[in-house]
Every structure is written in structure tokens, then in C-alpha cells.
Amino acid sequence: MFAGIEISSTRGLDCCVIDEDRKVSLLVKARDLDALKPVLGTLPPTAIVAVAAPSGPARDSIEGRFAEHHVRSLGFRIHLTPASVDDAPARTRVGFGLFAALADSGFPLFRGDDATQGAAIEVYCLLSYASISGTRRSTGSKFDWNRSVLRSRVHGLPKDAEQGTLDAACAALTAWHFGQGNWVAYGDPSEGLIVAPRPATDLARPGATSAGQLSLAIETSAPPRAITPPRATTFADRVVAITRQIPAGSVATFGDIARWAGKPAGARAVGTILKAHGYELPCHRVVNANGDPPPFPVETIKRLQSEGVALDGRRVDLTTCRWRGPS
DNA sequence: TCCGTGACGCGAT
DNA sequence: GATCGCGCCACGG
Numbered sequence: 001m002f003a004g005i006e007i008s009s010t011r012g013l014d015c016c017v018i019d020e021d022r023k024v025s026l027l028v029k030a031r032d033l034d035a036l037k038p039v040l041g042t043l044p045p046t047a048i049v050a051v052a053a054p055s056g057p058a059r060d061s062i063e064g065r066f067a068e069h070h071v072r073s074l075g076f077r078i079h080l081t082p083a084s085v086d087d088a089p090a091r092t093r094v095g096f097g098l099f100a101a102l103a104d105s106g107f108p109l110f111r112g113d114d115a116t117q118g119a120a121i122e123v124y125c126l127l128s129y130a131s132i133s134g135t136r137r138s139t140g141s142k143f144d145w146n147r148s149v150l151r152s153r154v155h156g157l158p159k160d161a162e163q164g165t166l167d168a169a170c171a172a173l174t175a176w177h178f179g180q181g182n183w184v185a186y187g188d189p190s191e192g193l194i195v196a197p198r199p200a201t202d203l204a205r206p207g208a209t210s211a212g213q214l215s216l217a218i219e220t221s222a223p224p225r226a227i228t229p230p231r232a233t234t235f236a237d238r239v240v241a242i243t244r245q246i247p248a249g250s251v252a253t254f255g256d257i258a259r260w261a262g263k264p265a266g267a268r269a270v271g272t273i274l275k276a277h278g279y280e281l282p283c284h285r286v287v288n289a290n291g292d293p294p295p296f297p298v299e300t301i302k303r304l305q306s307e308g309v310a311l312d313g314r315r316v317d318l319t320t321c322r323w324r325g326p327s
Numbered sequence: 328t329c330c331g332t333g334a335c336g337c338g339a340t
Numbered sequence: 341g342a343t344c345g346c347g348c349c350a351c352g353g
Contacts, residue, residue, distance in 0.1 A: 236350075253336090254335050255335070255336060255337095258335085263350095265336085266335090266350080268334095268349060268350080269335085269349040270334090271334040272332090272333065272335095272349080272350050272351065274334065288336080292334095293334090294334040295334060
């Protein structure tokens with residue numbers, strides 16, 4: 001059995017279950033998570049459950065999850081999941097709750113291991129549609145394109161299926177591909193993987209990817225379970241990138257940068273990294289938590305003054321000049 | 328692989 | 341306030 005679940009913030013949850021022959025055996029609309037839970041209890045322990053929503057918050061505090069960056073590098077405008085649950089939209093929070101409920105029901109989140117039965121996987125429908133069909137929607141409505149992709153691949157879908165139903169079926173089909181071993185995964189296993197059917201063609205559009213930043217090519221030849229180590233940007237890379245963005249007239253603390261780079265406790269490491277990069281970065285705009293600039297007394301103070309940073313003696317006034325962080 | 332070092336942060340004194 | 345101790349993390353020998 002292969003289940004797919006789509007979450008809509010306005011229309012509730014859609015669930016589609018298909019069998020080994022990709023025939024629809026169950027279609028359910030649930031108003032909320034509690035209404036769906038009884039359905040989860042009816043699934044066999046070996047079922048694969050695909051959910052079209054993020055499985056958890058981002059681990060790093062600035063820029064969504066690595067899975068989403070990888071999918072974006074393929075040209076999809078996937079939403080970035082925040083690091084804080086409080087910042088997540090309602091639909092995303094429902095998704096977190098759903099994955100928790102699935103784990104309770106015996107379908108733990110797939111994290112790239114060998115256990116590929118009785119598992120929950122995260123999917124992204126637009127990616128799945130493209131991977132399955134080998135094409136991207138160019139003209140025409142999204143709805144018509146989705147339906148045409150599914151028409152010959154999922155049997156027994158009602159003619160009047162709504163978008164939510166289609167996406168649930170697409171998720172279920174992705175679960176089916178997963179069950180066949182015909183899948184690839186994007187992202188960081190410890191943070192959350194997005195699973196998709198193995199693409200029929202190379203998904204990356206020429207020019208659509210910032211290959212320098214995210215050279216994350218997933219291995220598309222056998223064995224299918226191979227997951228390319230996802231963390232293409234190291235902590236040091238992110239520290240450098242963030243420091244470069246600090247505007248003149250503002251400063252950031254080592255701790256700020258460590259948090260934005262994803263390691264709140266890595267302030268000390270930020271100092272190590274910045275020291276190694278010397279003059280290529282505006283290191284004078286990075287101060288410690290007291291506002292003391294790094295040890296280049298005269299030069300640093302002069303540069304900060306010329307940029308309009310408020311100084312109390314040789315100490316930066318953090319209350320007025322602290323950068324609010326990368327956008 | 329292990330271990331010492333350091334442009335850090337924070338709480339305690 | 342200053343200073344200390346401890347934890348933290350990347351890096352290099």
C-alpha cells in the first residue's frame with residue numbers, strides 16, 4: 001500500500017491510497033489532522049506514506065533547508081521552511097504534526113537508511129510531476145498538466161478530482177516509486193530529505209542552477225539508495241558569505257554570524273574562519289558581544305568611523321548599529 | 328584520529 | 341564594570 005497526503009491550509013487534508021498496481025483504493029478528505037488519524041491506523045505496517053509538506057524545521061537559521069535549496073537549484077520555486085516552528089505557516093505546522101502522528105503510528109520519517117517499508121517520506125509534488133513525466137509545464141493550466149501526468153499512471157482517479165486529490169495521488173505515486181527502489185532523495189538526512197521518483201530526464205535547466213554554490217548532483221545511476229552528501233556549503237562558506245553582506249555603517253557580532261550560519265554555539269569558530277580570510281572581507285564590521293572590534297585598533301576604528309558607525313570610545317554602540325542579518 | 332589552540336559567549340564572582 | 345571558567349566549534353599539526 002502506498003499513501004499520499006496533501007495538506008491545504010484552507011481545504012484540509014487529502015489522502016490517496018493506491019495498491020501495488022497503482023489503483024486507487026481509498027480517497028479521503030479530512031478537515032484536520034485529528035480527523036485523518038483514524039485513517040492512518042488502517043494502513044498496513046508495510047505501507048509507505050508520502051506527505052507533501054516539510055517534515056521538520058530548518059536546522060540552520062538563515063536560509064531554509066538544504067533539500068529546498070537543492071530543489072530550487074533545479075529551477076523549482078519551493079517554499080523555504082524556517083528554522084523556528086513559530087515562524088512556520090499554519091500548513092507547515094500541520095505537516096510537522098502529521099509526521100509526528102505518522103511516527104506514532106509506526107511510520108517513522110525516512111532518513112536515508114535501508115528501511116524502506118513502513119516509513120514516511122517527504123515529497124514535493126511539482127518535483128514529482130516533473131520527474132515522472134520528464135517534462136515541465138510550459139503552457140496551459142497547472143491543473144490540466146497535473147491531471148495529464150497522472151492519467152496513465154494512477155488508475156481509478158475520479159474524473160472530477162480536485163487539485164488536492166491530484167496532489168495526494170501524486171504523492172502516493174511517489175511512494176509507489178519509492179517502494180520500487182526507483183527514487184532519489186534531495187537534502188540532508190539529518191535535517192529532512194525530499195524524495196522524488198528517479199527523474200526520467202535531467203531536471204536541471206541550463207542556467208537555472210547556481211552550480212558553484214550548490215553542486216549537489218544526486219547520483220542518478222544505480223544504486224538508487226545512494227544519497228549524495230548534501231552539505232555542499234560548509235559552515236566556513238556561509239560565514240564568509242554572510243560577512244560579505246554586512247553593509248557599511250552596520251556591524252554584526254561573532255555570535256550573530258554563527259547563528260545565521262547555522263551554528264549558534266560556533267562564535268569562536270567564526271573568529272577562526274574570519275582570521276583566515278583577512279583582507280578579502282569586511283572583518284572590521286564584526287565585533288564581539290561587548291562591541292569591541294577585532295585587534296587592529298587604529299585601522300579598524302578609523303574604518304568604522306568613516307562608515308558612520310556610532311562609537312563609544314573604541315567600543316561599537318551595538319544598540320544602534322547592529323545589523324539585522326541577511327535577508 | 329587526536330589534541331591543542333583561539334579575532335567567542337555567557338553566567339558567576 | 342572586569343575577570344574567570346567552561347563549553348563550543350573549526351582548523352592544523
